[in-house]
Amino acid sequence: xxxxxSVTPLAGVYVHVPFCxxxxxxxxxxxGLLDADLKRRYVAALVRQIExxxxxTGVDTIYFGGGTPSLLAAEEIEAVIGACRRAFAVAGxxxxxxxxxxxxxxxxxxxxxxxxxxxxxxxxxxxxxDDELRRLGRIHDGARARRAIDGARAAGFDNxxxxxxxxxxxxxxxxxxxxxxxxxxxxxxxxxxxxxELYPGAPLRDEMARSGxxxxxxxDAAEMYVGGFERLDRAGFEQYEISNxxxxxxxxxxxxxxxxxxEWLAFGCGAHGTRAGTxxxxxxxTDEYVARVEAGVPVVAESRRLSPHDRFVEAMxxxxxxxxGIDLDEVAVRYGVDVMAxxxxxxxxxxxxxxxxxxxxxxxxxxxxxxxxxEIFRVFV
Numbered sequence: 131x132x133x134x135x136s137v138t139p140l141a142g143v144y145v146h147v148p149f150c151x152x153x154x155x156x157x158x159x160x161x162g163l164l165d166a167d168l169k170r171r172y173v174a175a176l177v178r179q180i181e182x183x184x185x186x187t188g189v190d191t192i193y194f195g196g197g198t199p200s201l202l203a204a205e206e207i208e209a210v211i212g213a214c215r216r217a218f219a220v221a222g223x224x225x226x227x228x229x230x231x232x233x234x235x236x237x238x239x240x241x242x243x244x245x246x247x248x249x250x251x252x253x254x255x256x257x258x259x260d261d262e263l264r265r266l267g268r269i270h271d272g273a274r275a276r277r278a279i280d281g282a283r284a285a286g287f288d289n290x291x292x293x294x295x296x297x298x299x300x301x302x303x304x305x306x307x308x309x310x311x312x313x314x315x316x317x318x319x320x321x322x323x324x325x326x327e328l329y330p331g332a333p334l335r336d337e338m339a340r341s342g343x344x345x346x347x348x349x350d351a352a353e354m355y356v357g358g359f360e361r362l363d364r365a366g367f368e369q370y371e372i373s374n375x376x377x378x379x380x381x382x383x384x385x386x387x388x389x390x391x392x393e394w395l396a397f398g399c400g401a402h403g404t405r406a407g408t409x410x411x412x413x414x415x416t417d418e419y420v421a422r423v424e425a426g427v428p429v430v431a432e433s434r435r436l437s438p439h440d441r442f443v444e445a446m447x448x449x450x451x452x453x454x455g456i457d458l459d460e461v462a463v464r465y466g467v468d469v470m471a472x473x474x475x476x477x478x479x480x481x482x483x484x485x486x487x488x489x490x491x492x493x494x495x496x497x498x499x500x501x502x503x504x505e506i507f508r509v510f511v
Contacts, residue, residue, distance in 0.1 A: 140221060141405065142191040142387045143214055145176060146398030147199035148416050151233065151269065164201055172398075172416060173206045175423035177213040179397050184217035187395070191384035192226045194248075200230035204242025211247040218395075225250055225289075225383045232270040235278035240285035250289040251282055252322075258312035259305060262298050265343065272312070279316045289380060291320035296354045298326055299343035306354045307361065314365040319380040323358055324373050325351065352501055359497060372451045372500045389448040391441065391464075399429075407436050442467055446510045450503065455487075455494025469493065476509045 149164040149172075192214055194207070202210075207228065214220055227250040228243055235253070243251075257263050258272040270278075282290055292313055296306050313321055326345075337343070345351075359369050367375035371389060374382065387394050396403030399419035401412045410433040413419045422429045436444070442465040449456035458469050470477070470488070477493075480486040485499030486506060495503060 139387075139392055140188040140190040141218075142193060142384045142392065142394035143180075143189055143218065144384075144394050144396050144398075144401055144403065145192065145194050145199075145210055146396070146401040146412075147194055147196040147202060148172075148399055149196070149201050150198045151201065151231075168416065168420065169202070169206075171420050171424070173202065173209060175420045176210050176397055178423050179429065180210070180213040180217050183395065183397075187218045188221070189214065189218040189395075190221040190224050191387065191394075192220070192224060193384040194228045196229055198231050198234060199228055200234040200239065200243075204239065204246045207243060207248065208246035227252055227291075227382075227384060229254065230278070232275040232278040235281055237281060237285065240281055240287070244285060244287070249287075250291070251287050252291040252293065252320075253278060253282070253318075254293045255279075255313070256293060256295045257298065258309045262301060262305070262309075265299055265337070266295070276312075276316065279318070288319070290318045291322065291382070292316060292318045293322045293324065295324050295326050296358065297345055297351045299337075299345060301354075303350050303353050303357070307357065310358045310361050314361065320374070320376040320382060321362065321367065322374050323355075323362075325355070355501055356497055368453075369497075370453050372495075372503060389451050391445045391448070404436075407441065409434055409436055438465060441465065443510050447507045450493070450495055450507070453494065455492050458491045458493055473509050477506075480506050 149169055151164060192211060194202075194210075199207075211226065226248050228248045229252045231254050253275070255275045256266060256268060258275060260271045263271060279290070279292070294309055294313055298306075310323075359375070362369065362375045367377060369375045370381050371385075374385070376382070384394075386392070393405045394403055395405060396410070396412060399412055399416045400414040403410050410430050412429045413422065413431045419429050442461070445461065445465065446456065446469070449461075456469075462468055477486060480499065481488060485496055485502060487494055487496055495506070499506060
C-alpha cells in the first residue's frame, strides 16, 4: 500500500472545557461539576499549553467543546482565543464555535461571547418537549431553549446550530417529529440529529428500569431517522453527513476536518488531536491536567503514529459518513488502494440492497444505508 500524498490544508483547534452545571444522566463525555477555583486555574493552563505549542501553524477553525464551554466567562474565552492567535496563524475568516446550553444563554453573555471572538454557537437543545428533557436530566425546558435561540439571533449570531436527540426513553415517533418541527420553526443555520447511545453504567439505564421506560422498536427508530431528515429536506436543509444538516454555506468547517482526513490540534483534558499522521490524547483528569501544565510536565497520555493502512481505513469510514461519499480515484491516489478491486465482493450485497451506491467513481451511502453504516464499515476494518 502506498503512502498518502502530502497535503497542507489549514488545521483546526479543539479546546475542551470539562465543566458542567449539572451532569446529564446519559452523558459519557469527559466532564465534571463546575468548581470556580479549578476553572480559573484550568483556563490559565489552557492558555499556557496553547502558547507552548506555538509554531505558526495555519488555522481556520477553533472549537470550544465540553462539558459546557459557555460556563466560561467572556474574558476567559477571549484569553484562550487570544492565545490561539498568538500561537498560530489564525485565518481572518476563521470559524470560532462555542458549544452552549440554553440555561447559560443570557443577553450579557451573548454580547460578551461575540466581543470575545465567537462567531458560531452550537446550542444543546436535545428536545423541545419538557417531559423528555426531564427524563434526560436537563435543567432547561423547551421555552428556555426558544428564548436562547431568539436571544442569539437578537445578539447578531448568524451561524447557529442546534442539537436534537432521538430514540429517547419512552419516546414515540410522533413525539420525535414534534421536536423536529420545533427545530424547523426555530430556523437554525445548522442542526445535528443524534440517536441516544446508552453507555454501560449510565444512570439513565437505572432510571429506565425503575420507571418502566423503554426504547422504541428498531423499526420506529428507523422511521424517526428517515422521517426526521425528510422533514428537514422539505424545510430547505441539506443533509451533508449522517447526523448533520445545514443551510447553504453553513456546514461545520471544523467537524468536516474529522470527516475528510484533516488535522486538528487538541488542548485541554481528554482532548484528542491529529497532525502529520500522529494521533494523541491528553490526560483525562482535570486536576491532573492542570497540575501537570503548572509544573511544566507533558500532558499527552498516549500517542501513536497512524500507518498508511490506518489512515486509509479512517478515510473510508469517515468519508462515507458524508452524504457526498468518497471519490475512489482520489482514494487510489492518496492511499494506493483500488477500493472496488479490493473490497468490491464484500460491498456488493450492500449495493444490491440499495444501502450503498456506486456512481461512476463515487461511492456513497443511501439514507437507509446510513442507518446501518457501522455494519458496512466493518468491511474495511
